[in-house]
Amino acid sequence: MRKLRGGSQETENSVMIIEDYHHKMAAHCESGSITSLLNHAGMTITEPMVFGISSGIFFGYFHKMKSFAFPTFIVRNKPGQMRKNLHKRTGVRFYSKDFRNIDSGQIALDNLVLSGIPTATQVDMFYLDYVPSWERVHINVHFLVVIGKEDDLYKVSDSYFPNVVDLPVGSMNKARFAQGSMSPKGFLFYPEFVPPSFDYEKAIRKGIKKACFNMLCIPIPFLGIKGIRLFAKKITDWPSMARDTEHLSHEVMKINILLEDQGTGGAGFRFMYATFLQQASEMINKPELKALARELMEIGDGWREFSLFAARIGKNRDLGPDKFKQMSELLYQRADKEEDFFKRLSKTIK
C-alpha cells in the first residue's frame, strides 16, 4: 500500500488523474466511498458487506441537544464508525485527518492526489457545482473521492453520479470547509493498509451481533429501538417546538430528506442491510438469513411509507395534531417490527 508523503508540494498547473480508479455508483456515499477505495486497493468486498460488517444499521433520536436547533434523528451509525468497525473486524487501516484551515487542507489533499492516492473527503453537498440546483441542500456529511487534479479542477468520483465529474478548487474548498453542525473541517481519509485476507465468517458474525446489540441493548433511551419509540412519543411535541407553520413544515419535510432524498435513508439502509444478509447467508451458509433479508425489505418499505406520509403533510402544510398522531403510530409500528426482527436475527446468529 502507498503511504502518505509528507511535506507540501507545488500544485499549480500540476496534472494527475488516477486512471485505474474504477468509478461506480453506490447506495450510500460513505459506504460507497469506503468500498470503492478498498476495491482500488485490491480488496474484493461489496458495499452491502462493508455496511454489514461495520454494523452500519442503527437508529438514534435527538430531541433536545445543543448541536441541533430542532429534534433530529439518524438511521445509521455515526460518520466514521464504519471505518473504525471495519478496521476492528477486517484489519483494514485508514489514514484520516481534519484541518484547521483551508490552505493546509488543500495542500494535503493535493499532495495525496498528485501522489496517485485516491482520497475520500467530507463535504457540504450544497457547494458541489455538478449537483443540479434543485437537489442542492446543506448536508455537511457527504463523502466523495478525489481521483485527480488538472490545473484548477478536481476530478471527483461521487457515488451519487454516473460519471466522474469536475469540481473547481474554490468550490471544493467551500464544500470541505463549510460551517455549521458536523462541519467537515476538510476531513479526508484513505486506506493505508489492506490485509491480503481476513476471516469473513468471523467478521460477518461480529458485525451482525454488534448491530443487534446496538438496536436492542444499548442502555441509552434515545438509541436503537428505544430511540424509534422515543421518536414516536416525542413527535407529537413538534408543533409546539416550531416557530411557525413554515418552520414546522420545513422540519417535517426534513424527515423525508433524512429518510429518502439525500443519503440512503431509513428505507435504503434497511434495503442495503437486507442485501448484506442475503450475501452473508451464502458466504457463511446460513439460509435463515435469506428469509430475514426478505422481511427487512418489507420493513424498509414501511419506513418509505412513513417518509412519504411526512413529505406529503409537510408539502401540503397539513400539519394538524391528528397528522402527528398518525406519524407517531407509524413510528411505533416501525419500532415493533424492528424489535421483533433484530431479536430473531440475534438468535439466528448466536
Added chain:
Amino acid sequence: MSQVPTVELKTEIKNLIMETLGISGITPDEIDDEEPLFGGGNALTLDSVDALEIIMAIQRKYKLRIADQNLARSVIKSINSIAEFLVTEQEKQS
C-alpha cells in the same frame, strides 16, 4: 437485446403519474418523453416529494421494488427512462 418501450406503456406511465399526483389540465401527449421531469423544461415539473410518490406508485402497480436511491433517481428522470426500466424489469421476470 432489450425491447423498445411501446407508446402505450409510455402513455400508461404518464397517466399513472398524473393520477398519483392529482394533475389535471394537461393531456399525456403534452408530456415530453425525453425531457427531464425535474427542474423544469417539461409540461410536468416535479419535486422530490413527487419523486417518492411516483416511485411508490410504480412499485405498487408493477409489483417491483426500487431499493437503491441512485437507481430510483436515474429511473424517474424522464418518461423514457421509466419506460426503459420497466421493460428491462419485465424481461428479467419473464
